[in-house]
Amino acid sequence: MRVRYLLSLCVSIAGASGYLLFPTAEEQLAMLARDGRTSEASGRLTELLALAQRDPALMAAAARVHERSGRFKRAAELLELYVGERPADTRALDWLASLYEAGKDPAGATHALARAFAIAPTRARLSALLDLYRLQERADEERALLKTVTDPDLLRPVDVERFGVLLSWAGEQEAALATLRRADALLPAESEVGRFVLFDILMALGLHDEAAGRADGWVEGWRGKPWLGVHVTRSMARRGNRARAEALGRRVIEAKPETRFYLARVVAEDGNRPTATALLESWPTRGAEPPADEIAQYLAAAEAVGDAAALWRKVWAILGEPAWLDAHAALAEALAQRQGFGVIAPIRYRLSWETLRRRPLFGVRLALYEGNPVLARRLLADVTPTALAPAAQREWAALLAQVLGDQRALAVLSDLGRRRALPVDLVPVQAQLAAALGDGPEHARAMGELRRLAQAPAGASRVR
DSSP, X not given: OHHHHHHHHXXXXXXXXXXXXXXXXXXXXXXXXXTTOHHHHHHHHHHHHHTTOOOHHHHHHHHHHHHHTTOHHHHHHHHHHHHHHOTTOHHHHHHHHHHHHHTTOHHHHHHHHHHHHHHSOOHHHHHHHHHHHHHTTOHHXXXXXXXXXXXXXXXXXXXXXXXXXXXXXXXOHXXXXXXXXXXXXXXXXXXXXXXXXXXXXXXXXXXXXXXXXXXXXXXXXXXXXXXXXXXXXXXXXXXXXHHHHHHHHHHHHHHOGGGHHHHHHHHHHTTOHHHHHHHHTTOSOTTOOOOHHHHHHHHHHHHHHTOHHXXXXXXXXXXXXXXXXXXXXXXXXHHHHHHOGGGGGGGGGGOOHHHHHHSHHHHHHHHHHTTOHHHHHHHHHTOOGXXXXXXXXXXXXXXXXXXXXXXXXXXXXXXXXXXXXXXXXXXXXHHHHHHHHTOHHHHHHHHHHHHHHHHSOTTOOSBO
């Protein structure tokens, strides 16, 4: 009897151990999904669901199987059954939100995250939830959620900024002002949207000193976005705050000097010409010869300002620097281009031979205007066509024919061709001129050169 009892006990223990070691249904599904055996897991899942084994653990395991197979919508449906039984499981709700996002269902993800956040507020959940509201343009719900947040550590700086903007849109200006002031202290230097709104609120409330002071501090951070500084300067000028606008404008120019002429021009076009004139006063930088592109930009801005006296003071100041011959030539040419040769009559005596040599094509046009062919020929003879840009080369050839006549111009082009000094872009000019003059040999030579150039590999020399 004692032996039979011991044998019976051993069998019972072995059976119980086998039962405990045998995996549960959900464990089987999890292991199959983990091992990538999704088709087997799907078959087993179908069997279990057919047996109505709908306990929460099974639903979670089933959701995992469908997720691994890329069936996110079905996975979310099953996980919804799970959280229906365990609504306080925030980890499951986070998972549910990720399933909805993977399934391109932002509304479902938003609902799941909102439930998780209500149970256990965290910065990560709040950030993700706010981003989803913005993605769906659900501004009212976004603003309502932000109003419920009492722990400032849950908010990113961009959330504080966004909250201030939303309050402004809703007409809650006082609350928006307080929020955007806080955001201004938190945001990185290059941020702009909330600061624009803050600036406009301050201006609307008559807090111009604060607006100007804050904008002055923002300009340096906006160095890479100079149009932002232009905006606040224009806005200040439009409000009639000339001194503040000028100070802001100078700050913008200091941070980004190339902004000066555009800023002055648009301020003038807004009707604030005295402010625009003041912004141009400090150009050119004392002791530095201005480059040609700045001279052209200055004249465009000065023309928009319309202060002729200020313009001519600047012209005489530049001409008063004897060593600035390049600037003298560039200034005279820019003036003539904008207003005709007659406008430079008062300064003509300051344009020396050395000055005109800096811009010989302009000098030739000026000499022709003045009826001085000798000066025109001297300047043309001083030009090396290969040193010119293609457009300037064509202008040189046209002036050559105008000053010397077609026959002599063709002789010059042909001579340059024989010496391999004729730019490629002027070979068609040579051919056309030879054809017009009936010079068969020169025309044949030019056409032969054109055929050779057409067959030449890319990157061949631009000179014959």
